[in-house]
Amino acid sequence: MNKIASILFTVALFSTSISLNAQTGVGKAYSFDNLPKVAKTSFKADTLNIIKYGAVGDGLTLNTKSINDAVIACNKRGGGVVLIPQGLWLTGPIELKSNVNLHLQKNSILQFTKDFNQYPLVASNWEGLPQMRNQSPLWATNQQNIAITGHGIIDGAGEAWRMVKKEKLTANQWSKLLASGGVLSEDKKTWYPTEKFFNAAKMKNPGEITPDKTPEFYQSIKDFLRPNLLVFTSCKRILLEGVTFQNSAAWNIHPLMCEDLTVRNVYAKNPWYAQNGDGIDIESCKNVLIEGSTFDVGDDGICIKSGRDAAGRKRGMPTENVIIRNSTVYQAHGGFVIGSEMSGGAKNIFVYDCSFIGTDIGLRFKTTRGRGGVVEKIFVKNINMIGIIGEAILFDMYYAAVDPVPLKGEKREAPKVVILPVTEETPTFKDFYISNVTCDGAAKAVFMRGLPELSISNINLANLSIKAKEGIDIQEAKNITLHNVSLTVDEANPLINIQNGNQINFNNLKYNTAQLLFRISGDRNSAIRTSGLDATKANVKTEFLAGAEEKSLQINK
Structure with missing residues (x-):
């Protein structure tokens, strides 16, 4: 199936239409007249x-x-x-x-x-x-x-309920938040509303439902x-x-x-x-x-x-x-x-x-x-x-x-390119x-x-x-x-x-x-x-x- 035929088939399949440029096969305009009901x-x-x-x-x-x-x-x-x-x-x-x-x-x-x-x-x-x-x-x-x-x-x-990162607040907002109570992380960059929240945040996926977890554990987090x-x-x-x-x-x-x-x-x-x-x-x-x-x-x-x-x-x-x-x-x-x-x-x-x-x-x-x-x-x-x-x-x-835009001072490295099997x-x-x-x-x-x-x-x-x-x-x-x-x-x-x-x-x-x-x-x-x-x-x-x-x-x- 060539490119133009493929596009026409795809669009027809979903009850919409597309006008094509004869040279490139690129859609220039879409008709959204027959949308899902x-x-x-x-x-x-x-x-x-x-x-x-x-x-x-x-x-x-x-x-x-x-x-x-x-x-x-x-x-x-x-x-x-x-x-x-x-x-x-x-x-x-x-x-x-x-x-x-x-x-x-x-x-x-x-x-x-x-x-x-x-x-x-x-x-x-x-x-x-x-x-x-x-x-x-x-x-x-x-x-x-x-x-x-x-x-x-x-x-x-x-x-x-929410945790808050220091970098996302102004100095006045951060001071007000600290004055309200809560718990700070070890690096002083994240505020947690309660001790329970802070302790659970250090665990890996604590809320996941697994046979080994008791009602008492869930209550603790x-x-x-x-x-x-x-x-x-x-x-x-x-x-x-x-x-x-x-x-x-x-x-x-x-x-x-x-x-x-x-x-x-x-x-x-x-x-x-x-x-x-x-x-x-x-x-x-x-x-x-x-x-x-x-x-x-x-x-x-x-x-x-x-x-x-x-x-x-x-x-x-x-x-x-x-x-x-x-x-x-x-x-x-x-x-x-x-x-x-x-x-x-x-x-x-x-x-x-x-x-x-x-x-x-x-x-x-x-x-x-x-x-x-x-x-x-x-x-x-x-x-x-x-x-x-x-x-x-x-x-x-x-x-x-992670946040799509790095915070101030945050460094990110591009992922290493490794070819893996398709599964x-x-x-x-x-x-x-x-x-x-x-x-x-x-x-x-x-x-x-x-x-x-x-x-x-x-x-x-x-x-x-x-x-x-x-x-x-x-x-x-x-x-x-x-x-x-x-x-x-x-x-x-x-x-x-x-x-x-x-x-x-x-x-x-x-x-x-x-x-x-x-x-x-x-x-x-x-x-x-x-x-x-x-x-x-x-x-x-x-x-x-x-x-x-x-x-x-x-x-x-």
Whole structure:
């Protein structure tokens, strides 16, 4: 099957269409007319006010029983609306039931308590692995037709749970934090809220559920087992609309193995220093729509996951049929992210008409050896970015579970290149179609780093206009096409770096300046070609290192 036929087959398979340039086979425009369908929720108009069940909105009374009683009563009546009126409602965990819409009026705050004793330990999941956790403030399991809607605020009291790194605070903030109590690490660079948390943090994966661990052990590390703010597990037909979800102890919104999820006009908010403070993590879900929403958080903004390593592969549930549109991400480690826990795979993802402002990385696709899983058929278009701290577009198969941008004074070394056998633990990235990306400010325009034993493949980038400090870096990749790319860079030595690249095509590449145009390294390069490239603007055209041969690169105007 030739390249054009392959692209047409891929796109037709997923009910979308693509117009092709006859010469290059590169998609110039995508039609997103026939997108995945997401089933909607529907609720009876009957409304139960939590006040009638004894709730008091004074910020002091613990309303856990009153709110849950209202939800249970609503469910038994066949469903309807449970109303959170204006006021400050202190509560412990709330369990949603089928056919119930938890609705927050304007000027209502659902404040989850800082009393850890109100959160029982439960068998749950963390970063794709079975883990003991504290009960999530908002949760549901095996429910159908559920919603959280309205105009109020849901606060997870995350400051009571989270560790904090000194480098992420101002001097005044750090002093105030120390004065509040807690425990410092030996190097005085990390603050922990309690002694239990501090002791557990020194253990390796203490929350993992294993036969040798007793209830008493889990209780001894309870403070470390931070809950995600919202966890819906194996639920169908879900609506989250209009509400602010903020200040989560760990991840903010976490649908797990759910179907038919709509997230509309929500605001997910966390302090930028919030450890693991993701906005939304869609894990092993099917049929998802996220639209009109805003994310300003302490870790990844909008993230696709599907389980981790052997546990994720055993589950075997990819995240698929996802639409993300008309949304904005401010502070976050990544604007739109896939991984790194993607062992069950991800496919048929459509992202368009989104803006990323001040994120560490714009489009971030990350994994590592051991994960396995296949990420494929990812369609992205019409993305605007401003002030990206790291890379505008990043593919990295050497994810090391660290912040994407090094902290001040932090030194990192590139991973050693070692070729390993391809097994079920080898992750795969392929068949990405990204077009119409504009970025004003990034450290690097494009970074791709595959594995030497299994390259990143079939990546198509079209119509990019990126202003960045550095240009394009491609390592261990094949069948890569960049079409209509405009680079405005501060440093271009080289403008384009390729290490062991095969069938890399640059069509109509424009740039402002280059000390060195191409640096080619490695002994496994072939078929690197350009067309529509003015090489005369570069001081030096090419440099070949570490076994690279001149014949691997063809520069054509």
